[in-house]
Amino acid sequence: MGELYIDGEWTRAVAGGRREVVNPYDASVVQTVDEADATDVDRAVRAARRAFDEGEWANTSTRHRADLLLRVHDLLLRDKEEIARTETLDTGKTLAESRFDVEDVANAFRYFAELAGKDGGRVVDVGPDVLSRVVYQPVGVCALIAPWNYPLLQASWKVAPALAAGNTFVLKPSETTPLTTIAMIRLIEEAGAPPGVANLVLGSGATVGAALTGHPEVDLVSFTGGLATGRTIMAAAAEGPKTVALELGGKNPNIVFEDAHFDAAVDYALDAAFLHAGQVCSAGSRLLVQEALYDRFVDSLAQRARAIRLGNGMEEGTESGPLSSAEHREKVERHIAAAREEGARLVTGGTRPDDPALSSGFFLLPTIFADCDRSMGIVQEEVFGPVVTVERFRTEDEAVELANGTRYGLAGGVWTSDASRAQRVAQRLRHGTVWINDFHPYVPQAEWGGFGRSGVGRELGPTGLREYQEAKHIYQNL
């Protein structure tokens, strides 16, 4: 029995490829899994095509599909602890974060089950002699490609609506973090998905990902990952053309006005920047602090950042884990070196910890650069690590201009005790999500996605289901 799931069978890669999955906490091998190639991708896409074309799944009632999603919800909660432990071994994030993720994944399945169950299309009033209806039907075979930072969560935001809408899919997790995705597919199998509806291929982006996005039998590609990969995928999909949804990176401003609740703003700024070692697409990696508070805020934040307990995510008391891989840590270190060269003031961090207990893992100290300005690369580029920049502003207009001053537009935070200012600024920010006096929460009922180069399309919310549907107008002359 292998780790690829194709046409209702767990199967090995045809060419026999294998890959080691590494624990970023200590570089130990957690498990070895199949590494697919283009032949396996073709098998999986053909299975999904057959299952879709035969229509058994697409033509079931939405109630039937919703029931399957609800069973997956229940199974996820049944296996929550085991899945959370696997996620922590695979990603290095803390067990508390992983538990939270599994609950959110279960919630996504429940949300899309409920939404699909209520989705009856709509009637358009054309007049007494016409029956005009808009109905929503599945797109077809979906290629779903997920990143390594939230392996299970990001995959579920695609899998749940794709299934709810009646599509079939081939899922490819990141090659570095496939383990909880395997667990989720096992639960979808246990819940009773017919053969060919859900398929899983594992392997590199360059081989498996490219074969998947370029496959002529794929109708839709939904991708979460970096901007450069997103561009490659969009270009590959143009050949179809295929429907494309992209959830890309962010360089998310967190604006602190002088009338903000100081302690709460520092608290949340810390979490916004350093949750999961900053490897979060919506990380608050750009702090904008109003002049009057600036020095006190930077001092306070630095003090708190130095106190973050790095360690093994499996142990209670660990507040932050390592970066995901040796290569990724080197990339973040290159950003840090460049920031120093361009004159950003290093307030704290910037190096690997000197604790020998952490020396075999891919750790970096929480890092703060102050006195930054938006001409700097460190302010413009997504670092995707435990690095936050701080810029100073004077007026509300200046804050908005700075906050909108990168090519990204995923999320932003506003801290103020003035409710009308909060709404005014939120309205003006060119970002897909704006938090006021908070940072990071999202709910499955509300859309998630980016303005500008942070993406194309939306996940979650009613739009997150529509991404997986074609609208059809049925016009009957009575």
Ligand code: NAD
């Ligand atoms: P990545 O772009 O390197 O890889 C993402 C996925 O794409 C992986 O499964 C990878 O194997 C695959 N891939 C790589 N090359 C491919 C190709 N040519 N064709 C098809 N697939 C290919 O991203 P990553 O490093 O895994 O994830 C980090 C990035 O993801 C960050 O930029 C982060 O901001 C972004 N992200 C965005 C969101 C969001 O909701 N907007 C959420 C999480 C992560």
